[in-house]
Structures are given as structure tokens and as C-alpha cells.
Amino acid sequence: xxxxxxxxxxxxxxxxxxxxxxxxxxxxxxxxxxxxxxxxxxxxxxxxxxxxxxxxxxxxxxxxxxxxxxxxxxxxxxxxxxxxxxxxxxxxxxxxxxxxxxxxxxxxxxxxxxxxxxxxxxxxxxxxxxxxxxxxxxxxxxxxxxxxxxxxxxxxxxxxxxxxxxxxxxxxxxxxxxxxxxxxxxxxxxxxxxxxxxxxxxxxxxxxxxxxxxxxxxxxxxxxxxxxxxxxxxxxxxxxxxxxxxxxxxxxxxxxxxxxxxxx
Numbered sequence: 001x002x003x004x005x006x007x008x009x010x011x012x013x014x015x016x017x018x019x020x021x022x023x024x025x026x027x028x029x030x031x032x033x034x035x036x037x038x039x040x041x042x043x044x045x046x047x048x049x050x051x052x053x054x055x056x057x058x059x060x061x062x063x064x065x066x067x068x069x070x071x072x073x074x075x076x077x078x079x080x081x082x083x084x085x086x087x088x089x090x091x092x093x094x095x096x097x098x099x100x101x102x103x104x105x106x107x108x109x110x111x112x113x114x115x116x117x118x119x120x121x122x123x124x125x126x127x128x129x130x131x132x133x134x135x136x137x138x139x140x141x142x143x144x145x146x147x148x149x150x151x152x153x154x155x156x157x158x159x160x161x162x163x164x165x166x167x168x169x170x171x172x173x174x175x176x177x178x179x180x181x182x183x184x185x186x187x188x189x190x191x192x193x194x195x196x197x198x199x200x201x202x203x204x205x206x207x208x209x210x211x212x213x214x215x216x217x218x219x220x221x222x223x224x225x226x227x228x229x230x231x232x233x234x235x236x237x238x239x240x241x242x243x244x245x246x247x248x249x250x251x252x253x254x255x256x257x258x259x260x261x262x263x264x
Contacts, residue, residue, distance in 0.1 A: 026055050026056065026193075027055065027056055027189060028058075029057075029058055029060060030045060030058070030060070031061075032061045033061075033062050033063065035061045035063075036064065036065050036066040037065075037066050037085075038059040038064060038084060038085035039085045041061070042058075042085040046087060051149070053150070056086060056087065056088040056089065056193075058085065058087075058189060059084065059086075060082075060083070060084055060185060061077070061083045062079050063078060063079045064077035078161040078162055079161060080159055080161030080169075081161035082155065082156070082157040082159055082181060082184050083156050084154070084156075084188055085138075085154045086152065086154075086155070086189070087150050088150060088151050088152075088195070088196075090149070091199075096199050096202040096235070097141055097199065099199075099202065099205055100141065100151055100153070100195065101125045101137050101138075101139035101153075102123075102205060102232070103195045103205055104139060104191065104192065105121045105124075105125065105209070106209055106212075107191035107192070107194040107198060108127060108135065108155070108187075108188065108191040109121060109127060109212060110191070111190065112127070112134075112187075117173055117174075118130075119134070119212060120213065120214040121212045121214060122214040123213065123214075123249075124236065125138070125139065127157075128214050129168055132168035133158075133168065134158055134167070134168055134169070135155065135156060135158065137153060137155055138153065138154030138155075139154075140152040140154075151195070155192075157188060159171065159179050159180070159181050160179050202234050203234075206233075206234060209232055210231045215229060217229060218238070220253060222253050225242065226242070228241050237249060237250050
């Protein structure tokens with residue numbers, strides 16, 4: 001049964017009610033009206049109440065003042081969006097945890113597509129509509145003693161919040177009344193529940209992600225070179241070619257990282 005811990009019980013109650021109606025009430029939820037970062041809140045929760053591999057947990061916030069993104073980027077996440085950090089147990093018999101971010105991207109894309117939205121996945125962790133960013137993901141694998149102990153996923157999705165240039169919110173895309181934060185909080189949690197199933201179907205994940213890739217070409221921000229996108233490897237790497245040359249990216253290159261390429 002889903003339970004709310006600590007603060008902001010009214011919102012938690014609405015989310016729990018929707019989860020129970022969908023027979024998906026296994027979550028422990030902690031809801032905050034405002035916090036620096038749901039990632040930090042989740043880390044503190046896991047430290048104060050140690051993880052025993054039981055029910056999944058999620059921290060929800062109305063407003064983040066120092067949200068965390070890829071490569072330590074920070075931003076202010078305004079009220080009206082869905083801002084979640086979750087920890088889920090991981091079955092050690094499941095493979096392909098290295099595709100975690102892509103599995104979440106696919107699961108969330110499927111739920112958005114049920115509303116008729118044409119989602120594209122910008123490798124590795126962003127969801128776009130009409131080339132504008134709708135959602136971003138922050139996946140992390142947590143090991144202990146060489147064994148994968150849990151997976152953590154941060155999700156930020158624009159719903160009814162103000163967005164910067166280059167982004168888009170669900171309120172701009174859906175009929176009035178359909179871009180509700182409580183509804184889409186549940187949609188995100190349900191998408192996260194699907195990743196364990198997807199982990200056992202890596203070929204399906206790869207095929208479905210390739211259908212939704214955001215572009216046919218990509219520009220290397222370090223060298224300025226243009227590469228053709230060929231698809232994905234089973235570990236989630238982006239497969240590229242340039243004439244007779246081929247390469248794979250394991251993460252998005254920037255000026256601070258070397259050894260991003262496997263060149264052939």
C-alpha cells in the first residue's frame with residue numbers, strides 16, 4: 001500500500017488515491033512544498049532510513065531551488081512541473097541496467113504517446129516535442145560490494161510551469177484540464193515501475209528507442225564534426241558513422257571529458 005511520509009500530505013493523498021485506483025500503490029512517498037533538490041532529499045532519506053531493498057521510494061517537490069541535472073548542472077524548477085527523485089530495487093538477475101535512462105525515456109514516452117503527443121528522445125536522457133525539451137532524466141546506479149543494489153532516477157517534466165526558451169510544457173500541448181500535475185506525477189511513477197520489465201527486453205528497448213531518436217545527424221560539440229546516427233548498441237551507446245569511420249558515444253561529449261569515443 002502506498003504511504004506518505006512527512007510533509008505536504010494533501011498532495012501526497014491525491015497521488016496515493018490515483019495510484020490505488022490503478023492498483024499501483026507500492027510506493028513510499030515523501031512530498032515537499034519546496035526544497036533545494038529532490039536528489040538531495042532522497043539521499044538524506046536513504047541515509048536516515050537505510051535501504052533494505054523493499055518498496056520503491058520517491059521524493060516529490062512542488063518547487064526546487066537548486067535542481068540537479070546532468071554533469072552537475074543546476075536550475076530552478078518552478079511550481080507546476082513534476083519534479084521527482086526515485087529509488088527502486090533492482091533484480092540482480094536482470095541485465096542491461098546500463099540502459100536505465102533510455103528505459104525510463106521509453107516508458108515515459110509511451111505514456112505521453114497515449115495522449116497523442118509525438119515524443120522524440122534526445123539521446124541519452126531528454127524527451128522532446130517539436131524539438132523543444134519537455135522532460136529530462138537523471139539515472140544513477142548504486143552498487144555495494146560490487147553488486148547493483150538499487151537504481152535511482154531523477155525526473156523533471158514541464159507540465160503547467162513557466163518554461164525557458166527552447167522548452168515546452170504539457171499545458172501548451174494538451175486540452176484544458178489535461179495538464180494536471182497530480183495526474184502526471186502518477187504517470188511518471190507508473191513509467192518508473194515499467195523499467196524492470198524493460199530490462200529483460202533489451203532488443204525491444206533498442207528498437208523502440210531508435211524509432212524515436214530526435215535526429216539523423218549529430219554535431220560533436222568538441223570538434224564540430226557532423227556524424228550520421230546509425231542507431232544504438234545494446235549497452236545504450238549511440239552508434240555513429242562518418243564515411244568509412246565509425247564511432248560510439250557512451251555519454252554526451254563536452255569540453256571536460258576525454259575518452260568518450262570508441263573509434264574504428
